[in-house]
Amino acid sequence: MDRILKGLSRFQKNVYPKHRDLFHKLALGQRPEALFITCADSRIDPCMLTQTKPGELFICRVIGNIIPPYPDAIGGVSATIEYAVGVLGVPDVIVCGHTDCGVMKGVLRPDALKPLTSVTAWLNYAQPALQAVAELKQVHTDAEHLLALAECNVVEQLGNLRTHPAVAVALARDALKLHGWVYKFETGEVFGYDPQQGQFLEIGAPPSVSVANRQPLSPQLQVI
Numbered sequence: 001m002d003r004i005l006k007g008l009s010r011f012q013k014n015v016y017p018k019h020r021d022l023f024h025k026l027a028l029g030q031r032p033e034a035l036f037i038t039c040a041d042s043r044i045d046p047c048m049l050t051q052t053k054p055g056e057l058f059i060c061r062v063i064g065n066i067i068p069p070y071p072d073a074i075g076g077v078s079a080t081i082e083y084a085v086g087v088l089g090v091p092d093v094i095v096c097g098h099t100d101c102g103v104m105k106g107v108l109r110p111d112a113l114k115p116l117t118s119v120t121a122w123l124n125y126a127q128p129a130l131q132a133v134a135e136l137k138q139v140h141t142d143a144e145h146l147l148a149l150a151e152c153n154v155v156e157q158l159g160n161l162r163t164h165p166a167v168a169v170a171l172a173r174d175a176l177k178l179h180g181w182v183y184k185f186e187t188g189e190v191f192g193y194d195p196q197q198g199q200f201l202e203i204g205a206p207p208s209v210s211v212a213n214r215q216p217l218s219p220q221l222q223v224i
C-alpha cells in the first residue's frame with residue numbers, strides 16, 4: 001500500500017499539473033469513444049494498450065470479461081453496458097480477453113474453485129465457450145486449449161452482449177459496432193475476431209517479436 005500512496009503523491013505533484021487543462025475540460029462531462037470490457041486481471045491495462053487518455057474509454061472490468069446474457073444476473077455489468085450504450089451513446093464496444101487468464105484456467109479445472117461459490121456461479125457463463133472448444137479439432141496442448149478457450153469465451157460474450165436491450169436497439173439503428181479482441185500481453189500482440197472468417201486475426205501494428213511467437217492464436221472458431 002505504501003507504494004500506491006507514494007504513486008498517488010507523485011500523480012498529484014507531477015502528473016496532474018501537466019494535464020490540468022484536460023481534467024478541467026473533463027469536469028464538464030464525458031464523451032468516451034468506446035466501452036471497453038475486459039478481465040480484472042492486473043496485467044491488463046486498457047488505457048496503456050490503446051494509448052487513450054482519461055475520458056476516452058468507458059471501462060468495465062470483470063473477471064473473465066464475462067457478460068451474462070440479459071436478463072440473467074442483472075447487476076454491475078448489465079448496468080454499465082446500459083449506461084455506456086443507452087446514455088453515453090458509445091459507438092463501439094470492445095470485449096477483450098487475454099492470454100494466461102486465471103479465470104479461463106478455472107473453467108478448465110473447476111474443482112479447485114468449488115469452495116468459491118460466487119466465482120463458480122460466475123464461471124457458468126463461460127461453459128458454452130468450453131463446449132465450443134471441445135468441438136475444435138486442432139487444439140491439442142494445454143496451452144492451445146487455454147488460448148482457444150479465451151477466444152471462444154470472447155465470441156460467446158459478444159453473443160451475450162447482443163441480448164442486452166440497449167445494445168440490440170443501437171445495433172438495429174446501425175449506431176454501434178461490436179469488437180472481440182484477445183490480448184497476448186507477453187508480446188503486446190492483439191488479435192481481433194473476424195466474424196466472416198470465424199477466426200482471430202492480428203490487428204494493430206504488430207510489435208517487434210520473434211517470428212516464433214507470431215503465430216495465430218488458434219484454429220477457426222464457430223461464428224456466432
Ligand SMILES: [Zn+2]
Pocket residue numbers: 039040041063064065098100101102103104
Ligand atoms: Zn483474466
